[in-house]
Amino acid sequence: MPIATRAFAATSSTAPLSPYGFDRRDPGPDDVAIEIKFAGVCHSDLHIVKNDLGNTTYPIVPGHEIAGVVTAVGGNVARFKVGDRVGVGCMVDSCRQCKPCLEGEEQYCVPGMVQTYGSPDPKAAGTGQKITQGGYSTAIVVDQNYVVTIPDSIPLDAAAPLLCAGITTYSPLRHWKVGPGSKVAVIGLGGL
Numbered sequence: 001m002p003i004a005t006r007a008f009a010a011t012s013s014t015a016p017l018s019p020y021g022f023d024r025r026d027p028g029p030d031d032v033a034i035e036i037k038f039a040g041v042c043h044s045d046l047h048i049v050k051n052d053l054g055n056t057t058y059p060i061v062p063g064h065e066i067a068g069v070v071t072a073v074g075g076n077v078a079r080f081k082v083g084d085r086v087g088v089g090c091m092v093d094s095c096r097q098c099k100p101c102l103e104g105e106e107q108y109c110v111p112g113m114v115q116t117y118g119s120p121d122p123k124a125a126g127t128g129q130k131i132t133q134g135g136y137s138t139a140i141v142v143d144q145n146y147v148v149t150i151p152d153s154i155p156l157d158a159a160a161p162l163l164c165a166g167i168t169t170y171s172p173l174r175h176w177k178v179g180p181g182s183k184v185a186v187i188g189l190g191g192l
Ligand SMILES: [Zn+2]
Pocket: 042, 043, 044, 045, 064, 090, 164, 165
């Protein structure tokens, strides 16, 4: 059954976000259905809402810092079960065949990852949606490969901003093996 979902959507570049109802897809064998508890506000959300890049499709539901609780899983899903605390970040699918995808670097997917909102949605058949819709909503259905576990030690509201802003800043520190005693400079361009 498709999942009736309430959301806040932008309907034009100038209108404020307004209530919007739509259906999430019926969870497939590899899908995780999530009740969204919190969604961070990323500055990218504002750029897309205001059509700053010139390619926004309306109506659009922003939000790619998503934290919530699993409400259903498909038959192939072993990593998650109902009640688990989970997160979804900036992407919900990718080609899974290119070199970056095979190396676990799906964010560099050559044909392009499927972004959490605003991407053409190949799995939206039957929902009436042409594009993916994001986390300013009550529920989302995401392939298990693009869902992460949130440890019990991190409150869901604190976890949400880690899914984009947090990982964007943490990733280079980890890549360069920054640790105690390291000297780093953080360039103050942009929100991160
Ligand atoms: Zn973001």
